[in-house]
Amino acid sequence: MKLVSWNVNGLRSVANKGFGDYFRAVGADIFCVQETKLQxxxxxxxxxxxxxxxWNYAIKKGYSGTAAFTKMKPLSVRYGIEENEEPEGRIITLEFEKFFLVTVYTPNAKRDLSRLDYRVEWEDRFRDYLVSLDKQKPVLACGDLNVAHQEIDIKNAKSNRGNSGFTDEERGKMTTLLEAGFIDTFRFMHPDRTDVYTWWSNMPGVRAKNVGWRIDYFIASERLAPLITVAEADCDILGSDHCPIVLELTID
Structure with missing residues (x-):
């Protein structure tokens, strides 16, 4: 089974920049997108x-939003951590016979960290939600988690420490999530691989020089680890400031 996740930073924009070509070429069984920015x-x-x-649309126009496109019809679909409580359209959960698939766009702490307290509280609720699902059946969670977990996941770790997406608080919450029974599938497959990123600033020359952050993930229940065959980032795919990530595993 092949899964793809991509923060498209505006689906209407990326639709004019080759999204359809990539979608057809990759042939995913499930394709998730974040930051759709539409109604x-x-x-x-x-x-x-x-x-x-x-689709899970944010109430605010042109903001956030998630979507999932699947060849496999889910048994059930849920929007948000709690039903009808998620005005920013950040989460969709698809239930299948053997696993849950959660696509998520984690809130940004903002450049001035004015939303860090909210972000930390949200992380606790999200982790508890995944743990509750994991008690029922294995979980795959994908999307833009807005954090570079380890120094290996960011080009300039020293100068970025304390910045939004690389604060000790955000990185600590990722550690706590993984300690709750989950794995970062890319790092599981490539524990020492460097210079693989999924987001680059729009400043001139940054992407060409590969000065990036790895902030998009496939997180999986630990018991799915033996089934993983591929965990990669399609870094050469343009159209967004993020690139798609791909996970393949032997599960129906």
Whole structure:
């Protein structure tokens, strides 16, 4: 089974920059996107008849939002951590026979860290939610988690320490999540691999020089680890300030 996750930073924008070509070429069984930045009816995507589509729109126009496109019809679909409590459209949970799939766009702490307290509280609720799902069946959670967990996950660790996305608080919450029974699938497959990032600043020359952050993840229940065959980032795919990430595993 192949899964793809991509923070598209505006689905309407990336739709004009080759999204459809990549979508068809990658042939994912489940394709998740974050930061769609649109409302219902604002885009028409030709994904083919084989895909079911699910959307979680933010109340605020042009902000946040998630979507999931799947060849496998889910048993159930849930929006938000708690039903009807998620005005920023950040989470969709698809339940399948053998696993849960959660696509998530984690809140940013903001440059001035004015939203750090909210972010930390949100992380606790999200972890508790994944743990509760994991008690029922294995979990795959994917998306933009807005944190570079280890120094190996960011180009300039020393100068960025304490900045949004690389604070001790955010990194600590990722550690706590993994200690709750989950793995970072990329780091599980590539424990020492350097210079693989999923987000780059829009400042001139930054992406060409690969001065980036790895902040997009596939997180999996530990018991799924033996089933993982591929965990990669498609760093050469343009159209967004993030690149897609890919996970393949032997699960139906």
């Amino acid at each position: 219902e009816g604002q885009i028409e995507l030709d994904l083919g008849d084989e895909y079911e589509t699910y």
